[in-house]
Amino acid sequence: MSFVMQPHLRVVDSAPERDFRADMHAALAAPQRSISPKYFYDARGSQLFDAICELREYYPTRTELSLLRGHAAEIAALAGREAEVVEFGAGSLRKVRLLLDALENPASYVPIDISGEHLAQAAAQLRSDYPGLAVHPVAADYTQPLQLPAGTRKSGMRLGFFPGSTIGNFDPEQALRFLRMAARVLRGGALLLGADLVKDPAVLHAAYNDEAGVTAAFNLNLLARANRELGTDFDLDGFAHGAFYNSPQRRIEMHLVSRRAQRVQLDGQTYLFEDGETLHTENSHKFSVDSLRALAAEAGFTAGPVWTDPNRLFSLHWLAAPA
Template sequence: MRNPASLPLDLQRDDTRTTPALSEFGRELHAGLSRRAKSISPKFFYDVEGSALFDRICDLPEYYPTRTELRILTERAGDIAAQIGPNAEIIEFGAGSLTKVRLLLDALETPRRYVPIDISGEHLGAAAERLRADYPQLAVQPVAADYTMPLVLPAPGEGAGRRVGFFPGSTLGNFTPDEALAFLQLSARLLRGGGLLLGVDLVKDPAVLHAAYNDAQGVTAAFNLNLLRRANAELQTDFELDGFSHAAFYNAPMQRIEMHLVSRRAQSVTLDGRRFGFAEGETIHTEYSHKFTVDGLRALAEKAGFTPTAVWTDPDRLFSVHWLQAPAAQ
């Protein structure tokens, strides 16, 4: 056997450390740090602290997507409700704090059930309790799960209308193009006979995009760095948070924001007994946020099996909300 000290830094193991069996987060971080270009899925942003930080991001003056989408949902609520119809069951993917769905529920005629799906179970449970208190006639059935994976939804309730997916916030932009198509294909199968109400961010002036992801208060930076704090707390890693910086930029040819954590110096981190080396300037890619054109999104939805119908935008065409008709029920 070779002496471990002679191995490359990222292959050395510290056998004096003992860690519990890795969680999904741990397994994916281990795989992501093992890649030549290090990365981790943005779904792991959303522990309790990360979810709270994202709620703060949504209120920032530079971050236009939330308030713009809320404006569209408010102003077009009647038109949206007419597309959905009465007695609907609403399935929200990546539900978060359940703010936007309230506008939808208020506009709908006798909605029967609301099924919010989110990976952060604790945050979701607290938000669902608040919603139950405000909508006592509505059945609220939260599901703590990864909505990008195959799902088994509760059977439709007696007398239920259409099953409608709700996917606001341009979260679709966090996926690669292939992942976005796969998600829409999965949704089209789940929502047969109903439809999907989808919010996506639009291509625009890069300066507006840069400001939205590099806010003056540093909340987005804290949100990004919270991934490392979470890893230290849950996985017993030893990331030094002051050793990494937040970086976000717009890749115009790919029409996407890219977010990274940049190593400020040569250093190493231990996870599950394995040491991973970072060169100065090396990054962990943490998020894509793809931007869309209206026609491009409609073409993608059609490829996934939906029939695009109505689309609503704000006057400045910063953001768009789409009604996508799902295939007929089998």
């Protein structure tokens, strides 16, 4: 992939609209319709996800923030001086501030996110708040092979940061593939990874079905985005948000459920939805500490310290990348 330069932002030229269009056609034509959750994250979707993180029911963000605050000194000691921080799926850059504040003279920060507009705004604010830090945002799909900007490292380690249990959005094969790619990118450094833990299904159900309906709006925004960018004619009132815990698979599933029999047009092609038929938009796998460490070891990492909250809702993992 090649980098396209814009002021303070590197954009990987990967034809995102073409990919979205092709993936939407494939999803609508499939017997069991499913599309990648990466398409949630246009500017509006990123704003809605930030709002989800503030909800009373949504425990992962506040729990992970608490873990980062409580163990920042230990993490900084492991990272050493002049670390280069690479964040996969950077979003609003809220959590990384706790890490940057704790690190000793971090050399640079490379946030990677698929939503270029949202990333550019967040990076500009971070650059203003940390004037001595070199910030090199990259608008890219971090699930694809990555080439990081040259000249961003000094003498310290390359520290990857992958919070929010985003690893749970991948199926097991995708998660393994991502971790192997991360191990190559971070060679000789480490990955600080957040992973949501298996828990009471009622707690999980509430987290993905909030009373205010923000998660529903986030889910439905995928259809609104398709209408805006691809020219589809999804009737947003014709679909409902659905989320449930699939216990045997240890995952939350999010779906958009058709409220009636209806037709959807894309590029002159008609796709039929039956009443109750769904478009599967996201999985959020939950882990045990041991299962996450085993997955990381299979990808080539050496598992280090693990930090969990007293209620064992969430976990932070230090994973050393092979040299």
